[in-house]
Amino acid sequence: MEIRIARPEDTAAVAEVHIAARNTYYDGHVDAAVLDRRAAELRGIYRDIPExxxxxxxxxxxxxxxxxxxxxxxxxxxxxxxxxxxxxxxVHPNHWRKGVGTALHETCVEAWREAGVTVGVLEVWSSNDRAQSFYESHGWRPDGHTRPGPGDTTYVRLRRTII
Known part of the structure; x- marks a missing residue:
């Protein structure tokens, strides 16, 4: 496995990974038409994200x-x-539970350390138990902030000290 900064030629594949993962965890919670519309948006968004x-x-x-x-x-x-x-x-569902997410997480945390970042934040969908478990196992904890999510759910903000 290689973790690296994505190149322009990677952005289409990155978008497809995002779409496959989110469609899996939103399945049964978010209307398929809404997922399809968002997938089309994501394909365009990823072309310009870094810059x-x-x-x-x-x-x-x-x-x-x-x-x-x-x-x-x-x-x-x-x-x-x-x-x-x-x-x-x-992480594409075909690669779940193979260390890909952990490797990405460790790379992000190390890049923050090198940049002098001392606190990390993220938001996780309240109905995504898999993601919540993953982040908890890597030291993330809720900080009390939430915002509305799909339906009657929320996004929960997690925080972690970077040392």
């Missing part, structure tokens, strides 16, 4: 195929220059 939003787009490559991705950058809500946000980690 347009001052973020780092990471990818995990396994056997020449993009199997996972992570996106880091400044927090959506200004929390200070020492805070970084893990906007997302997505």
């Amino acid at each position: 347009r939003f001052n973020r780092k787009l990471w990818c995990a490559e396994v056997d020449g195929e993009v199997a996972g991705m992570a996106l880091t950058g400044p927090p959506m809500n200004w929390l200070g220059p020492w805070v970084g946000q893990l906007h997302q980690i997505h």
Whole structure:
């Protein structure tokens, strides 16, 4: 497995990883038509993410195929220059439970350390037990902030000290 900054030619594969993962965890919770519309949007968004939003787009490559991705950058809500946000980690469902997410996570945390970031934040969908478990096992804890999610759910903000 190789973890690296995504290149422009990776962005289509990165978008497909994101779409496959989110369609799996939203299955049965979000209308298929809504997922399809968002998938079309994501395919366009990923072409411009790193340059347009001052973020780092990471990818995990396994056997020449993009199997996972992570996106880091400044927090959506200004929390200070020492805070970084893990906007997302997505692993293609065919690669779940194979260490791809952990490798991406470790790379993001190490990049933050090198940049002087001391606090990380992220948001996780309240109905995504798999993701919540993953982040908890890597030291993330809820900080009390939530925002509305699909239907009657929320997104929960998690926080972690970077040491």
